[in-house]
Amino acid sequence: MKEPTPLQIRDEKIWRSMGLTEDEYDQICTTLGRLPNYTEVGMYAVLWSEHCAYKHTRPFFKLFPTTGERILQGPGENAGVVDIGDGWAVVFKVESHNHPSAIEPYQGAATGVGGILRDIFTMGARPIAALNSLRLGDLDDEKVKYLFKGIVAGIAGYGNAVGVPTVGGEVYFDPGYAGNPLVNAMAVGLVRHEMITTASASGVGNPVMVVGSETGRDGIHGASFASGELSSDSEEKSPTVQAGDPFVEKLLIEACLEAIESGAVIGIQDMGAAGLTSSACEMASRAGSGIEIDLALVPCREPGMSPYEIMLSESQERMLVVPKKDAVDEVKAIFAKYGLPAVVVGKVTDDGMVRVYDGSDLAAEVPAKSLSTDGAPTYVREAKRPAYLDQTQSFDISTIAEQTDYTQDLLDLLDSPTIASKQWVYEQFDHLVQLNTVVAPGAADAAVLRIKGTKKGIAVTVDGNGRLVYLDPYQGSMGVVAEAARNLVCTGAEPIGLTDGLNFGNPEKPEVYWQLQQAIQGLAEAARELEIPVTGGNASLYNESSGQAIYPTPIIGMVGLIEDIDLRMTSSFKDVNDVIGLLGWPGSELGGSEWLKLKVGEPQGQAPVIDLGREKALQKACLAVIRSGLIKSAHDISEGGLAVCIAESCIQGNLGAEVNLPWPGRLDGLLFGESAARIVISAAPENWDKLHELAAQYGVPLTRLGRVKAEEVVFATAQGWSVISSSVGSLKTAWEQSLPKRLS
Amino acid sequence: MKVAILVFPGSSCERDCYHVLTKVFGLESELVWHTETDLARFDAIILPGGSSYGNYLRPGALAKFSPVMDRVIEAAESGTPILGIGNGFQILLEAGLLPGAMLANESLRFQCHPQDIRVEVDRTPFTHGIAPGTLLNLPIAHGEGNYFIDQAGQARLEANKQIALRYVGSNPNGSVSDIAGICNEAGNVVGMMPHPERAAEAVLGSVDGQKIFKALINYWEAKK
Numbered sequence: 001m002k003e004p005t006p007l008q009i010r011d012e013k014i015w016r017s018m019g020l021t022e023d024e025y026d027q028i029c030t031t032l033g034r035l036p037n038y039t040e041v042g043m044y045a046v047l048w049s050e051h052c053a054y055k056h057t058r059p060f061f062k063l064f065p066t067t068g069e070r071i072l073q074g075p076g077e078n079a080g081v082v083d084i085g086d087g088w089a090v091v092f093k094v095e096s097h098n099h100p101s102a103i104e105p106y107q108g109a110a111t112g113v114g115g116i117l118r119d120i121f122t123m124g125a126r127p128i129a130a131l132n133s134l135r136l137g138d139l140d141d142e143k144v145k146y147l148f149k150g151i152v153a154g155i156a157g158y159g160n161a162v163g164v165p166t167v168g169g170e171v172y173f174d175p176g177y178a179g180n181p182l183v184n185a186m187a188v189g190l191v192r193h194e195m196i197t198t199a200s201a202s203g204v205g206n207p208v209m210v211v212g213s214e215t216g217r218d219g220i221h222g223a224s225f226a227s228g229e230l231s232s233d234s235e236e237k238s239p240t241v242q243a244g245d246p247f248v249e250k251l252l253i254e255a256c257l258e259a260i261e262s263g264a265v266i267g268i269q270d271m272g273a274a275g276l277t278s279s280a281c282e283m284a285s286r287a288g289s290g291i292e293i294d295l296a297l298v299p300c301r302e303p304g305m306s307p308y309e310i311m312l313s314e315s316q317e318r319m320l321v322v323p324k325k326d327a328v329d330e331v332k333a334i335f336a337k338y339g340l341p342a343v344v345v346g347k348v349t350d351d352g353m354v355r356v357y358d359g360s361d362l363a364a365e366v367p368a369k370s371l372s373t374d375g376a377p378t379y380v381r382e383a384k385r386p387a388y389l390d391q392t393q394s395f396d397i398s399t400i401a402e403q404t405d406y407t408q409d410l411l412d413l414l415d416s417p418t419i420a421s422k423q424w425v426y427e428q429f430d431h432l433v434q435l436n437t438v439v440a441p442g443a444a445d446a447a448v449l450r451i452k453g454t455k456k457g458i459a460v461t462v463d464g465n466g467r468l469v470y471l472d473p474y475q476g477s478m479g480v481v482a483e484a485a486r487n488l489v490c491t492g493a494e495p496i497g498l499t500d501g502l503n504f505g506n507p508e509k510p511e512v513y514w515q516l517q518q519a520i521q522g523l524a525e526a527a528r529e530l531e532i533p534v535t536g537g538n539a540s541l542y543n544e545s546s547g548q549a550i551y552p553t554p555i556i557g558m559v560g561l562i563e564d565i566d567l568r569m570t571s572s573f574k575d576v577n578d579v580i581g582l583l584g585w586p587g588s589e590l591g592g593s594e595w596l597k598l599k600v601g602e603p604q605g606q607a608p609v610i611d612l613g614r615e616k617a618l619q620k621a622c623l624a625v626i627r628s629g630l631i632k633s634a635h636d637i638s639e640g641g642l643a644v645c646i647a648e649s650c651i652q653g654n655l656g657a658e659v660n661l662p663w664p665g666r667l668d669g670l671l672f673g674e675s676a677a678r679i680v681i682s683a684a685p686e687n688w689d690k691l692h693e694l695a696a697q698y699g700v701p702l703t704r705l706g707r708v709k710a711e712e713v714v715f716a717t718a719q720g721w722s723v724i725s726s727s728v729g730s731l732k733t734a735w736e737q738s739l740p741k742r743l744s
Numbered sequence: 745m746k747v748a749i750l751v752f753p754g755s756s757c758e759r760d761c762y763h764v765l766t767k768v769f770g771l772e773s774e775l776v777w778h779t780e781t782d783l784a785r786f787d788a789i790i791l792p793g794g795s796s797y798g799n800y801l802r803p804g805a806l807a808k809f810s811p812v813m814d815r816v817i818e819a820a821e822s823g824t825p826i827l828g829i830g831n832g833f834q835i836l837l838e839a840g841l842l843p844g845a846m847l848a849n850e851s852l853r854f855q856c857h858p859q860d861i862r863v864e865v866d867r868t869p870f871t872h873g874i875a876p877g878t879l880l881n882l883p884i885a886h887g888e889g890n891y892f893i894d895q896a897g898q899a900r901l902e903a904n905k906q907i908a909l910r911y912v913g914s915n916p917n918g919s920v921s922d923i924a925g926i927c928n929e930a931g932n933v934v935g936m937m938p939h940p941e942r943a944a945e946a947v948l949g950s951v952d953g954q955k956i957f958k959a960l961i962n963y964w965e966a967k968k
Contacts (some may be wrong), residue, residue: 156854160887161795163756247754247798337777338753428854430885432942433793435760440949450947452763565947 003308006035014038018045024377031370039308039356039364043371046274047281050541051515053376056507056516057539063524064534070496071533071656076286077198078119078270080535081191082497084561086454089196091125091189093134094462094501094557096540098646100242101183105150110158112185114316117164118270121253122319124197124260125189128434129449130159131556132169132185133501137178139417139742144173147181149743155185156428161246162253166429167437167447169441169462170555173417174597176466179545184352184538186462186557190451197260199269200285201322203289204350208280208291209328211335211342212252212318215276218242220312229544235397248317251338256319259334264327270681271318277311277371278600281354285372290430293346296359298583307356307363322348327577383517384510385551392471395604397590397666406643406671406715407724411734412598413640413672414647419594420738421651428587442457444570445487445636448562457565459493461558464501464641466551468592468674472607473515476592477554479608482615482676483638484529484558489619490634490679492569492626493560498527500537500556505549507541515552516541523554529612532558532621551603569626571635572652578632578682578708580646583625583695584618586663586703587675594639595672614700622679628694630687635680642671643715643724645680646705656709660716667723671715682708745964746772748786750816750832752807753778756794757829757941759949765790769957780811788825788869788960789816791832793885793939803846803888804834813839825869825960826933830886833925833935842928842935843901844893850918854887858950860912861924861938865905868927870934870956872963880952882938883925884916889937891919891926904929909936 004014013705015025018041028036028044036044047053054061067072072089073081079093099182113130120127123200132155137144159166164187201208259265269279276298284291295310305313321342323331330346335342349355354371354640363449369375404408413419426441438457439448446461463484469476485495505512510634543550562568573580590596591605633653637645652658661670681702683691688704695702712730715724747765751758758775765773776783783789788964797806807813813835820826820841828836836842849855863871863878893901898920901907917937925936940953 153853156887160854160885161754161798163794245798247795247800250754250756250795250798427857430854430856432856432883432885432939432948433756433760435763435942435945435948438947438949 005037006037008598009038009041010035011572015041015045016074018042019046019049021371024048026379031367031447037364039311040366042308042312043277043364043366043399045369047278048376052274052278054539055376055379056541057502058378059380060520063520065528066534068533071535072196075534075536078122080123080497080499081123081196082535082559084456084458087193088451089191089193090458090559091120091123091191092186092499092557092559093119093536094184094186094499094555095538096501096503097183097185098503098540098543101151102181105147106154109151109154109245111242111316112183113158114244114246114249115272116185116187117162117249118272120187120189121256122199122268122270123189123191124195125191126257127164127187127189127253128436129188129460130164130166130185131164131460131462131557133464134169135172135177135182135466135553137173138175139173141178144178144744151183151473152425158244158246159482160430162250163433165431165433166652167431167449168441168460170464171422171425174467176551179548180543180550182503182543182550182553184555188460188559195260197265197268199283200267200287201289201348202287203266204289204348205223206322206325206348207328207344208293208346208348209321209323209331209342210298210318210345211321213245213315213647214250214299214301214341215310215313215318217305217309217313217314220309220314229542242316242425243314251340252317255335255340259331262334262741264323264330265321266324267322269320271320273314281368281371283322284354284368286574290349290351290353290368291346292355293348294359295358295363297343297345299341299343307358311356335518338340340723368673381507382510383512383514385514386511392604393606396730397605400599402666402668403722406667407726409595409598410643410647410724413594413644414731415738416594417738417742419640419644421736423736424739426741430584437441438565439491439568445490446493448491448568450565455564457562457568459491459560459562460487461487462555462557463487463554464555467603468607469519470551470603471592473518473552475610476521476607477519478526478610478612479676480554480556481523481530482610483525483636485532485619486636486679487558488558489622490569490571490636492567492623493562494623495530495532495558495560497535498532498556498558499535500554502537502539503550503553503555504541505544506542512549519552519554521734527610530616567627567629569634571633571649572581573655573657573682573708574632574653576655576710577685578681579685579688580657580659580682580705580707582678582703582705583622583681583700584678585614585701587678588665588669588673589675590669590673593641593672593674595641595668608675610676611636617698617700618677621695621700624698625681625694630691632685633682637678637680638674641674642670647713647731649680650713650728651735654728656712656728657706658709658714659706660718662703662718667717746785746883747788747790748774748776748783748810749790749792751775751777752796752810753793754796754798755792757792757939760941761790761792764957768944769961776812778812780812783815783819787964789819791828791835793830793832796831796835803831804831804838807835808839817841820933823930823932825963826869827866828935829939830937833937834888835884836933836935841933842926843897844891846888847890847892849890855916856860856883856885859884859916859938862908862910862912864907867931868908868934869932869960869963871908872959874955874959879912880955881943881950882907882940882953883937886937889919891923893920901926909933923930
């Protein structure tokens, strides 16, 4: 195939098919002072795609708090780095793989895991945990079953083979994601401070090496595909979905860490979205240097690949490495041990240009900075409050009749796939390898990993709630940060950093842009108030199918530190007669709740109001009561409200509970409302008074709700009327069988 | 006693085994890359879990061609205690050091969860001193742990007391006769799907796995 000439590209507007706008094309011409050739236009098109350049979200990033005494590396590198003491640091980031997973669920999800792991070990850190956040349509839909099975199998197939435990995550099912599932993957690594490595190409004359897999024709323009809306012809784009090879990834992890440990490496960068183009220009741009590479030297899977194809390939499991000048042979030997090619393809220069040769021919020559994230254009759009809010906010709960018995409602909620046990999912993941998982999936609100050789542990979680953000992007997003933090403190961990994954629709639509703007403001406000720095993140926009946007869905990955692993906490009730109490403020808001979804389907009402001052006090109080050693369980109230929260603690402990609701108000709200700032704890009766005092020191109410029983689960009103009555066995069956029965 | 922990490309449980042997039991232990051609300095060999060669073709099918496997076969013949865990078990099967083959789990899904196991024989170095009938709770984590052998082979395993471990309660993968682990006729080569190294510290929820490693230490002491 003959490539179009620069004139043809201009006259036939070929840049348009690559996703560039006329203004962007003009900006490229101005920057270069000439017409770009085909390879150059392709390079700009992928790096200036929304996926790579954050064109719509970057203007908001200044809102995020990004500093703190533990922060060793904030946003801007492959992943953030947070100090945990004893010379150790944790490295973590979240990334989306939504569009690929919609088209090729197994490979889409698998390569999402591979990509986020590479972001971690390029920092010099050994990946110690993976998590995932999944959102799909209604699980009774056959297509959704197919996608869900494929996505879970893809995550398992990749994560299990590379020996990184998948320890946590979240799964939501809602028709709002039917056409555009969300697959966000998070990874966490552990690194000694002295091994932290960055992705900058410094030192003029230093060699530039391509290591790992050979370059093939897969994934060309994947980043551009990820930056458009899904449509009925999207399945024709399956060639833009890359295929992963976890075996090579595993070898790459070991080889890269060995090379970094040897001291031979100056800078290293994953070739993810936009492949060689992004890695070369990002590395040069970060160091303020230039890079010169000869594509004839790049190991390719097939002959005859053009510079355009090599520069834009998104073949997986590749890295760009800048070693010390005299360490090329050492690096080659390390990669040879693992059977991986490591080839010098160029060198670091000092003129700020990315210069690409094909043998002796100059194939592309562009200023590194102009290609990088900082050089890409940004867009501030018109924002408009969506009209649907008038309807949802005028929802009147009194249109739903109160009931005298809510046992069936509780069973229905436990059976709903969003709330039900995710055992079917996490049992497919090796969550134990590396011997650090001290609180396994399903046992608490977050997974806990020990740090070998210390008394410490870290808790990790990933959370989102698109329905609540849809109803109120600002409050809903604050709620997501608050819930992630609450999940961590319920294990006894103090939150130390977060990474955000922004999943939204087309930002060129004023209503979507408004959601984005409000949501980011909410996230930033909550992160600032709760003093949890943002260390980096990911944005995935254009999540639409057939013109319909997903719920605005920011997700938050968060890491917390436990100083003494012996004081970790789980959510199951432990002993009969223990007192059950509510730590926090009573609440009964039903807007956007899972219970209301059972009754009316679509999200309706007002999202729960978030009071960050109360959240902060509650979280400090929760940590204090856990560290006091006076409580036996802690479980955050979220989807399904108080009743589901207590039912889960019963099911996990295989015990019953007797609960009296000491408040006035609608019973459905008291039982199933999803108001924030609430945690259910249990403790031995003799510790109750001490706990009360401790909570009071933080200004947080502690309300006695009842006690743990052997088998029966009973909720009664203040007047003593039973409103829920079941055996823990029946609740357990509903909760545990929900996914298996739908997926068998 | 010095223990070799073999590392194949794609292995992932070698560091876990190393941690348990050195930190929990204070044993001398070494990670041995698969190209090693001398194992004479070792008194026992562990083939750890993971996905050697990405489990391509069949789990263990490619690892059996690694240079170190010739030495493993020699060591097996000379009576050296050899333990294959998970993928290590699969490699021992593919290398012909143990009879039978591994199929995909009946569920066709990878499964990772705690599992009750019963020790069936105490004649192997890794069950030495553990009374037959002893129950252990050990994690499993595999997609292809559905052990298969034909009826004649199964009869030979029974007759020779080669069934070392059985699943108790539910059979997680459909294996013949609930088999979780077997040994060779001589008893010195053992393969098991459950991961004892993942249950060797109280902080991880179970210490039952310690028994497998203690058995090896006791066997070694007794032999001295």
